[in-house]
Amino acid sequence: xxxxxxxxxxxxxxxxxxxxxxxxxxxxxxxxxxxxxxxxxxxxxxxxxxxxxxxxxxxxxxxxxxxxxxxxxxxxxxxxxxxxxxxxxxxxxxxxxxxxxxxxxxxxxxxxxxxxxxxxxxxxxxxxxxxxxxxxxxxxxxxxxxxxxxxxxxxxxxx
Numbered sequence: 547x548x549x550x551x552x553x554x555x556x557x558x559x560x561x562x563x564x565x566x567x568x569x570x571x572x573x574x575x576x577x578x579x580x581x582x583x584x585x586x587x588x589x590x591x592x593x594x595x596x597x598x599x600x601x602x603x604x605x606x607x608x609x610x611x612x613x614x615x616x617x618x619x620x621x622x623x624x625x626x627x628x629x630x631x632x633x634x635x636x637x638x639x640x641x642x643x644x645x646x647x648x649x650x651x652x653x654x655x656x657x658x659x660x661x662x663x664x665x666x667x668x669x670x671x672x673x674x675x676x677x678x679x680x681x682x683x684x685x686x687x688x689x690x691x692x693x694x695x696x697x698x699x700x701x702x703x704x705x
Contacts, residue, residue, distance in 0.1 A: 553691070555683035563670045568680070574670070581666040589659035596620060596656070620653065627654030631661035635672050 557565045562581050566574040603613050630647060633639075651658060665671040 554687040555680065557680045558676055560670050560672050560676060563673075567670045567673045567676065578666055578670060581671070582663055585659050585663040585666060589656055589663060592656050592659060620656075623650050623654030624657035624660075625654070626657070627651045628657030628661045631658040632665070635661075635665050636675055638675070 557568045559565050560567055563574065563577050564572075566572045566577065600613070600617070603616060626647075627650065630639075630651065662671055
């Protein structure tokens, strides 16, 4: 006997979590801890790399103005990347805007890593958005299938 596939919408998998976010099973908590630790470790390593780059600018003695510009650029880009990443967890990003911000997000990668770290402390990043969409799709599917149940010839006519 061939098992039948469940009818209705299927949950969209999240990066690093798959579909474990639906019922919080199959190592969901361990994955959240690993995502938190991993993103924080990557942010710390990134800051160390930026520190080495800053020391390289000091050694090159290119001037305090250029050094200040570099520090401000990384700080502003990290803040913007943090905000963009954080907003991406609650609503779908516009693909055109995402493409235009690709360079800024690459420069501000520390902000994106920190946003991922902070969100993974409370939930899988993007879980709230996906859960809302999934529950709405399930509700719509249930309404659609319940309307079509029964034998239409036995329905009473409205007068």
